[in-house]
Amino acid sequence: MAEVQANDHGGDGKKNKQKKQTLRVDFTPMVDMNMLLITFFMFCTTLLKPQTMKIVFPAKDQVKEEQDNKVAESTAVTLLLGANNEIYYYEGYIKEADYEKYDEFLKQTDWEPIGEPTESIRQYLYSRNKGTYDQIEELRKQMRNQQITEDAFNEQVKQIQDEAKKAKKAPTVMIKPSDLSSYMNMVDALDEMLICNIASYAVMDLDKGDRIILARKTDNQEYLTEEERKDPKINK
């Protein structure tokens, strides 16, 4: 390959001696150098470009009461993120009288795609959001097959989600990461919202009722605040 056949008509015509010379270029040092460079690039660079997830938090000065009332009881779902990657959920709102009956509404679930033996959070959210989910996935398929543009897709998704919200079919999810949960849990929870095509969700702090039922369910006082731990009514 790297040889050049050189026909050297050397000497004078009298002898006419054809001297065949092979010009070979040795590529070994070149390979050495390239290997070195490759090694350098492999160690010093990364192929993965990190992804980002957009999130909007409500402004602090917005009136909280007003916001809470907006969510209809029938569509409200609260996710409580506990210690050791545990996740619990309940539907609707809890009243003070219900704190004792936490076992009736507070359900433990898990992060697996398909939960065993209990329903996973993804399965639950999917079942709650089925109609909307299927419609959106149908559209997504069309977009992948380039039947509709991305802009049209986004517009139609918004329309579907708005309609479902008006009809009170789509759930509104309140993600409440407890102080014992990790950052990953919150991102995972947000991820489930994206996977299940849930339009309305928010990250919030736990309120008193959430902390109490969580502490009772798991028998872990660490969920409670200092004062709540001292309160004999709460901490029995």
Add this chain to the structure above:
Amino acid sequence: MAKVKVKKHSTFIDMTAMSDVTVLLLTFFMLTSTFVNKEPIQVTTPSSISETKVPDTNMLTILVDPSGKIFMSMTNQDQLLATLEKVGDDYGITFNDKQKATFARLKSFGVPIESMPAFLSLTIEEQDKKMTHKDDPNIGIPNEDTKGADGTITKSSEFKRWITYATEENKELLLAIKSDKNVPYPIVKKVIEDLRDLRKNRYLLLTSLKTASAE
């Protein structure tokens, strides 16, 4: 007896093909990869299905380490320098040109403003060495507000000042939060609460890619 003719084999291996392959690989790596940014701490970001790419410009990354220490990096070095001067002004600290030049070269920073001039006067090796002492109170941008007796904020923290001035410099600045997946939530919450205090409600959470579907 017949003479056995020993055939002389050339040991020369043609490396051209090999060279072709390596050059190809090299080109691939050069074109597809990005350089690893030198960061004071190594974090494993949580994975997500979100496919939004990290923007290349107008980004301020807030790096939060498991003990709650904060480091920052910004894509635009000029704006970062202007921010440094403003934050320095608040604390009556000025920087000379050499220190500013060093600061502009830093990929990410995280020292209290009081120790910034001393830190910038160190050589790069010394800076790296200092950054490895994680228990040092002089590492990480302080984010504790000074509060009055009634709980109101009398003096906002250095972290808040950095964010305020950086967003003043660039109105379109995107705030990205980068944190390890095992960081306890209250630590991230503290950072988010601080940002919400400043009426910054939109963030990007840096994640790595994973695939999933609901069915």
